[in-house]
Amino acid sequence: MAYWLMRSEPDAYSWERLVEDKGTEWDGVRNSTARIHLRAMKPGDLAFFYHSNEQKAAVGIMRIAREGRPDGEDGKWVSVAVEPVKPLARLVTLKAIKAEPRLSALEMLRQSRLSVSPVRDEEWMVMLELGETRL
DNA sequence: GCCAACGTTGGC
DNA sequence: GCCAACGTTGGC
Numbered sequence: 001m002a003y004w005l006m007r008s009e010p011d012a013y014s015w016e017r018l019v020e021d022k023g024t025e026w027d028g029v030r031n032s033t034a035r036i037h038l039r040a041m042k043p044g045d046l047a048f049f050y051h052s053n054e055q056k057a058a059v060g061i062m063r064i065a066r067e068g069r070p071d072g073e074d075g076k077w078v079s080v081a082v083e084p085v086k087p088l089a090r091l092v093t094l095k096a097i098k099a100e101p102r103l104s105a106l107e108m109l110r111q112s113r114l115s116v117s118p119v120r121d122e123e124w125m126v127m128l129e130l131g132e133t134r135l
Numbered sequence: 136g137c138c139a140a141c142g143t144t145g146g147c
Numbered sequence: 148g149c150c151a152a153c154g155t156t157g158g159c
Contacts (some may be wrong), residue, residue, distance in 0.1 A: 111153085
């Protein structure tokens with residue numbers, strides 16, 4: 001099983017909205033690196049939901065509910081289905097992520113503009129620890 | 136096929 | 148409001 005981090009501006013689509021909807025189609029991603037990650041996702045994989053801009057923090061945990069399918073007019077992009085698992089008991093802010101040496105190699109820090117990025121097993125555990133959350 | 140110009144995104 | 152990073156576009 002793989003772990004991911006997926007980002008959205010809360011104004012565009014928020015964690016609260018996802019919980020309300022009980023799941024959503026994560027579409028509209030128009031970046032080829034992000035597409036590679038979307039294609040690699042398998043049902044059952046887990047992902048942090050990160051709020052960019054105002055909040056700048058991971059707020060919850062999602063499960064990949066369905067593998068990628070074609071997205072966009074010409075179908076050359078990819079979308080997956082996601083569903084909420086549980087909120088993080090404590091927000092994991094970007095500040096906290098940057099301050100944690102064990103997260104210094106986190107893909108999202110390396111490629112700050114990437115909206116879908118992989119998270120290593122060890123990094124996932126550290127994030128959960130910072131979020132004071134158990135699955 | 137290369138690269139400069141430009142647009143977009145996200146953080147500060 | 149600014150700037151850095153980076154993807155895309157268009158001219159050559």
